[in-house]
Amino acid sequence: MDKLRIIGGKRLEGAVTISGAKNAALPQIAAALLSRYPLQLTNLPSVTDVENMLGVVGLHGAAVTRSAHAATIDAGAAVSAETSYDTVRKMRATVLVLGPLLARFGHARVSLPGGCAIGARPVDMHVAALAALGAEIGIEGGSIVASAPNGLTGARIVLSSPSVGATETAMMAATTAKGETEILNAAREPEVADLAACLNAMGARIEGAGTHRILIEGGTSWRAATHDIVPDRIEAGTYAVAAAITGGQLELTHARLEHMASVVQLLEAAGVKIWPGDRGLIVSRDGPLKAVDVTTEPYPGFPTDLQAQFMALMCCADGASLLRETIFENRFMHVPELTRLGANIKLQGTTALVRGGKKLRGAQVMATDLRASVSLVLAALVSEGETIINRVYHLDRGYEQLDRKLRLCGAEIERISR
Numbered sequence: 001m002d003k004l005r006i007i008g009g010k011r012l013e014g015a016v017t018i019s020g021a022k023n024a025a026l027p028q029i030a031a032a033l034l035s036r037y038p039l040q041l042t043n044l045p046s047v048t049d050v051e052n053m054l055g056v057v058g059l060h061g062a063a064v065t066r067s068a069h070a071a072t073i074d075a076g077a078a079v080s081a082e083t084s085y086d087t088v089r090k091m092r093a094t095v096l097v098l099g100p101l102l103a104r105f106g107h108a109r110v111s112l113p114g115g116c117a118i119g120a121r122p123v124d125m126h127v128a129a130l131a132a133l134g135a136e137i138g139i140e141g142g143s144i145v146a147s148a149p150n151g152l153t154g155a156r157i158v159l160s161s162p163s164v165g166a167t168e169t170a171m172m173a174a175t176t177a178k179g180e181t182e183i184l185n186a187a188r189e190p191e192v193a194d195l196a197a198c199l200n201a202m203g204a205r206i207e208g209a210g211t212h213r214i215l216i217e218g219g220t221s222w223r224a225a226t227h228d229i230v231p232d233r234i235e236a237g238t239y240a241v242a243a244a245i246t247g248g249q250l251e252l253t254h255a256r257l258e259h260m261a262s263v264v265q266l267l268e269a270a271g272v273k274i275w276p277g278d279r280g281l282i283v284s285r286d287g288p289l290k291a292v293d294v295t296t297e298p299y300p301g302f303p304t305d306l307q308a309q310f311m312a313l314m315c316c317a318d319g320a321s322l323l324r325e326t327i328f329e330n331r332f333m334h335v336p337e338l339t340r341l342g343a344n345i346k347l348q349g350t351t352a353l354v355r356g357g358k359k360l361r362g363a364q365v366m367a368t369d370l371r372a373s374v375s376l377v378l379a380a381l382v383s384e385g386e387t388i389i390n391r392v393y394h395l396d397r398g399y400e401q402l403d404r405k406l407r408l409c410g411a412e413i414e415r416i417s418r
């Protein structure tokens with residue numbers, strides 16, 4: 001298992017190329033199963049979650065042709081509508097194949113994803129959305145078993161909360177339904193809008209994605225398509241914190257300001273300067289870091305996927321800050337590890353109180369999930385001496401060449417492979 005070795009104390013300066021969004025890529029790879037015609041995805045991030053998802057559609061019979069940052073998925077001959085536990089276990093997002101398989105084949109069996117490090121993460125809203133479209137759906141032997149032998153029928157789907165995954169499942173399934181589907185209380189994340197753009201390029205007729213109300217005209221005539229994946233706002237936010245925490249200046253090439261309003265607002269409140277450059281965003285800090293409170297919310301609120309990174313930043317701020325996690329019930333696995341570096345953090349339920357300004361010192365720490373791991377990298381960048389981060393495979397799920405990108409901006413970081 002690879003480790004990262006980081007010597008803290010270097011100010012970061014330079015440019016970082018922001019990759020395509022993992023969380024946009026995953027549903028789009030699943031969406032390729034809807035159509036008999038090839039889908040080419042460009043700006044595809046080279047991360048293990050993407051490789052695994054391409055493997056999953058391959059197991060369903062799709063032919064995948066890969067190049068550096070692109071893949072063509074041809075599901076013309078897709079044959080299997082069943083996904084095993086072993087496949088889903090590795091990556092929860094695999095459940096996103098359920099909607100496309102049901103819509104295309106009239107039946108699907110997808111193993112139920114288990115909980116994961118950050119929470120129980122049920123899929124009841126995905127199931128309810130497909131039932132609303134007329135599917136017979138239930139749980140059998142640990143799998144979601146769905147059928148709609150006469151096809152799905154357009155319906156009004158009211159989500160009980162704006163789940164990203166359930167919105168995506170409903171949107172994909174509704175593309176082949178008879179008639180119109182309306183999704184209310186839909187998730188507004190840019191990745192949902194990007195999936196709609198991809199589906200529309202494939203022939204679908206979807207309006208309103210990115211708002212609370214999405215309309216889908218069913219009965220899609222599919223066609224071959226190419227779609228360029230939206231840049232990763234979470235990766236961009238992570239490098240923005242890297243600039244801020246080290247008192248450096250980074251140009252985040254391709255980062256989109258319009259997708260990062262809540263993040264930019266909090267960074268500015270913390271004393272960080274951010275402005276648009278020719279190629280993306282420039283993030284810089286030379287004054288003191290101020291403590292700010294953070295509450296995670298569905299988009300356009302502050303993203304849960306940046307909570308751990310902000311906590312690392314607040315460990316270095318002057319004063320105390322409260323971080324409240326409202327999306328996942330157990331997303332504080334980084335707290336004990338940040339404490340090992342010398343941070344002063346008290347956890348109470350879903351709130352963390354961070355008393356900043358304590359000197360951080362390098363130590364051996366354990367990566368526990370994707371964003372928790374990167375928060376340790378950020379803290380290590382300003383910790384005195386050497387930090388060793390174990391279980392780096394969590395990072396590789398969602399950050400393309402993190403160590404290289406940081407090294408190019410002046411970080412002292414190396415990957416130790418064994």
Ligand SMILES: CC(=O)N[C@H]1[C@@H](OP(=O)(O)OP(=O)(O)OC[C@H]2O[C@@H](n3ccc(=O)[nH]c3=O)[C@H](O)[C@@H]2O)O[C@H](CO)[C@@H](O)[C@@H]1O
Binds near residue numbers: 022119121125127305
């Ligand atoms: C691959 C991907 O895009 N992952 C992102 C996606 O995850 P994901 O799509 O799983 O997140 P959701 O928006 O669905 O989950 C939000 C909340 O709703 C709950 N819930 C969800 C579905 C359901 O059927 N029942 C239910 O109770 C979840 O447990 C969680 O507490 O959005 C999350 C919230 O922005 C991000 O942290 C993840 O990085």
Ligand SMILES: C=C(OP(=O)(O)O)C(=O)O
Binds near residue numbers: 023092093305371398
């Ligand atoms: C939680 C995340 O991903 P996933 O939903 O794929 O587990 C994430 O990207 O931070």
